Each structure stands twice: as structure tokens, then as C-alpha cells.
Amino acid sequence: xxxxxxxxxxxxxxxxxxxxxxYVRTVLDRAIDGVGPLRSVAxxxxxxxxxxxxxxxxxxxxxxxxxxxxxxxxxxxxxLGGIALAPVSVPANVVGVTIVQCHLVASIAHLxxxxxxxxxxxxxxxxxxxxxxxxAEMIKKQTLPSSPMALATSPMHDPVLDxxxxxxVTGELVGxxxxxxxxxxxxxxxxxxxxxxxxxxxxxGTWQVxxxxxxxxxxxxxxx
Numbered sequence: 433x434x435x436x437x438x439x440x441x442x443x444x445x446x447x448x449x450x451x452x453x454x455y456v457r458t459v460l461d462r463a464i465d466g467v468g469p470l471r472s473v474a475x476x477x478x479x480x481x482x483x484x485x486x487x488x489x490x491x492x493x494x495x496x497x498x499x500x501x502x503x504x505x506x507x508x509x510x511x512l513g514g515i516a517l518a519p520v521s522v523p524a525n526v527v528g529v530t531i532v533q534c535h536l537v538a539s540i541a542h543l544x545x546x547x548x549x550x551x552x553x554x555x556x557x558x559x560x561x562x563x564x565x566x567x568a569e570m571i572k573k574q575t576l577p578s579s580p581m582a583l584a585t586s587p588m589h590d591p592v593l594d595x596x597x598x599x600x601v602t603g604e605l606v607g608x609x610x611x612x613x614x615x616x617x618x619x620x621x622x623x624x625x626x627x628x629x630x631x632x633x634x635x636x637g638t639w640q641v642x643x644x645x646x647x648x649x650x651x652x653x654x655x656x
Contacts, residue, residue, distance in 0.1 A: 456602050476539050488543050495539050502638075529638065534557065555594060556584035560645045562601060562604055580648045581648050
């Protein structure tokens with residue numbers, strides 16, 4: 433994690449008490465059920481699977497490509513119900529990108545045989561949203577017991593973990609907000625800079641989340 437990202441994350445974590453950390457669960461629920469032009473995870477994953485002749489890995493790769501593109505479309509992500517979901521301190525665009533990323537990770541999990549209604553799997557989805565570096569750091573500090581894969585397949589559900597992961601993801605989200613506002617200020621001085629850099633950052637961030645989900649959430653169907 434770079435110095436700028438660390439500063440933004442720490443600032444975001446300090447702001448979290450003013451933002452209901454449970455709201456990220458609402459974002460995840462909306463993403464899984466479908467919101468705006470995004471169909472439900474089950475429908476989206478099923479359509480991709482059918483389009484690729486039942487090949488799960490080709491469908492997963494297609495999901496990563498399509499969601500990366502969606503995250504880069506600023507107009508699209510601001511029309512996903514983000515305004516209704518976002519606390520005052522979190523811009524609708526940031527919430528929109530979070531919905532797209534939650535939808536992507538949950539879709540990958542669904543295709544690979546995980547029950548996305550299971551609270552353990554939902555914790556794993558949110559853990560993937562934190563990113564590989566943050567997850568590794570949390571495991572090292574023992575604030576997270578294990579990897580997203582291990583969380584999803586844990587023999588027991590730990591309710592205490594629900595709130596901890598939600599707070600971390602919310603801190604990450606607020607950190608992005610702080611970074612986004614810096615881009616907006618820069619954009620006022622250089623026309624189109626804020627939007628262009630923001631779109632690139634959102635697309636690349638979504639691609640990273642998708643790749644981490646691909647690597648971390650192993651195919652459970654092969655284990656049955």
C-alpha cells in the first residue's frame with residue numbers, strides 16, 4: 433500500500449464513526465439482488481455462463497472485463513441508486529463503483545459454487561473488496577482471522593467478524609472519497625482531469641478486485 437493510499441485509508445478510518453458502517457451491508461445486498469440496470473447476481477452470472485457455453489472460467493473472465501468497463505463509466509455508476517444509499521459524506525459515484533465491485537465479486541463466487549446467501553460467503557466478498565495488501569496486513573495484525581477463501585469455507589459463522597469487516601470496508605470507501613475529492617479539486621484547475629483520472633482509477637481498481645477474487649475464491653465445485 434503506497435503512502436498516499438495509507439494516509440487516505442487512515443483518514444477514512446477516523447471518519448468511519450460518523451458513517452454507519454452497517455450501510456456497506458445494504459450496498460452488498462442491493463448489488464446481489466440487482467439495482468438499476470444491473471441485474472441480480474444469479475441472472476448476470478447465469479447469462480455470462482450461457483454466453484460462454486457453460487465454461488465457468490471464461491464466464492468469470494468476461495465478468496471481470498465487463499465490470500471493469502462499467503466502473504469506468506462515470507454516468508453509469510452514478511445511476512445505480514448510489515444517491516439513495518450514500519451517507520452525506522460519501523459521493524454517489526463512489527458508492528456506485530462499490531456496487532459494481534460487490535456485484536462482480538459476488539458473481540464470481542456464485543459461478544464458482546459458493547452460496548451467496550451464506551453470511552460467511554458475504555464476509556468473504558467484503559474481504560475481497562479490501563484488496564490483497566489490506567487483507568494480508570489485517571491477517572498479520574490478527575484483526576482478520578484468515579483469507580477470504582478461508583472465511584467463505586469456515587465451519588462456523590462468527591457474527592463479531594461481520595461488524596469488523598464492515599467497518600474496514602467502510603473505512604476503505606471513505607478513504608476513496610477523500611482521494612476523489614482531491615481529484616475534483618485538481619479537476620477545477622485542469623478541465624476534465626478529475627473525471628478522466630477518476631474513471632481510470634475506478635476501472636483499474638475494479639480490475640484489481642476482480643483479479644483478487646479470481647485468485648482467492650477457488651472453485652468449490654471441484655471439491656465436491
